[in-house]
Amino acid sequence: MGALARTMPSTTDAPAGAHTARRPRSRVRPRWTPYFFIAPFFVLFGVFFGLPTLRSLQLSFYTERGVDTSATFSGLDNYTTLVGDPTFYKGLVNTSYYALGSILIILPLALSLALLLRTRGLLLREFFRLSFFLPNAISGIVVAIVFRLVFDQEYGLLNNWLLAPLGLPKIAWLADPTFIMPSIILLGIWQFTGLNALYFMVGLQNQDPGIHEAAIVDGAGPWQRFRYITLPLLRPTTVFVVTFAIIGSYQLFAQPVALVGEGGGPDRAGLTLTMYLYETAFTNLDLGYGAAIGYAITLIIVVLSVLQMWAQGFFRKEST
Template structure:
């Protein structure tokens, strides 16, 4: 290799080194103290843009009268007007619906998950798919189907079954008791499979050695369920309970599609979100609708914190 070639390579190497010296990456990007903030920055931005800012704006609007092109501060007037018989009925309907769904959508999926997790159960994947398919169905389609099932005509499916066995047809969606029954059946049909999968995931994470040790000690199936399965599934139960409370109080589309509108006979299907939609969207009263939304947020927040405190989720485990 000639001296000229060697000098040329040295010059190129020196040039690259000089370029690297001139283009220095700031040391701050390699800092172990700052690096975690770059990783959580996307979440912080999305939280501030899509949650914190809308909530803050809604709180401000709840103290205003918002009209097209005009905004007036009216203090607590929206909250004073909020406590009326219609809103109290919406709270009652949402609360009853939430309680009934909790009584069904927590114990029944748990029991079904235990059966599906059993070694003696056959065709497990088929049953899992069958129970989960309703969750993939559009709420619009499901609402229309259930409206036809619980229709007041004699040819409706449920009335046809009742009249076949000698009963009388009835208008299921025109009374508070039967309409709530229809809403709960719709919720059970849609969300049973989702909660079932949550419990199945929890059951499969329980070490089998615990059950084997219990069998050696002579524990029965019921004792293993009470003293092993239920305690170890507590985090799953708390999670399902929390999302079910939120889902119960935020229910709107099911009632809307079941009645075909946001207007039900004597408001028997009116929910808190339905009342918000009626005032904030249909009547274009965004200030009053914001007050309803903030009240709903406080109700769900207080209930959720109370049940988490009651279940001991804020205590540090030893």
């Protein structure tokens, strides 16, 4: 479409002198102008995301092992392998465990923090906000490096400072397959609760205090006001927070890699879907199968995001 429009100015073949005269240039702006502005984005986007995304779909129906090898069409083979692949299944269970566990714990914690931070006349509010935001701004690798010390069985903070005083035995957080995912979830809670609390704060800020005051006049107690006013009005924020939590959770990669190693640790108990994609495509160079895993991750993210939006009545609200 751009090429067609681009011929437009040249049709006004004005004599050379006309250009030097200061005339109000094109009160009707050239048709190609908007494309000039959006072109850089769409060129980069198309070359480095759009085309690879389509190519990835195609590749997922091929078998290609190695960088300079040729691909052979194998139909749905990659996907049928995927369905019966115990390692993929393990990655799926682990990642879903993380997503569900972290979201279910982070959301109520974050909302509670946000409500506390909204306390009228709170001193040190900026200090609190900054402190809670900080973990999210730190590289996942750095966070994992620190948390290896938190979870260390012999010398870790968790065992020595929390479990030992309670008379509990030391747990092999990063060596015992049962505790690897809980460790990663704890790390996730530490890193992302504050950020979500700040999101909820913005959502709470946008609520009209008049409604709350009216409810107080009508004799509604704090819990009733929270249940029937605050929560429903907060729904757009909740939809946003949950959607981003789902997207983030199913892409989890850096933290478990640095915490338990690329393979996912003992019994691969910390293997996430993206770690399996990485191993398949970039360590084993099984490119076709890697593309299929990439599509599986994407499908899961899209379906879960849409499902939760639907469950929260997001689409119903938009149509009215």
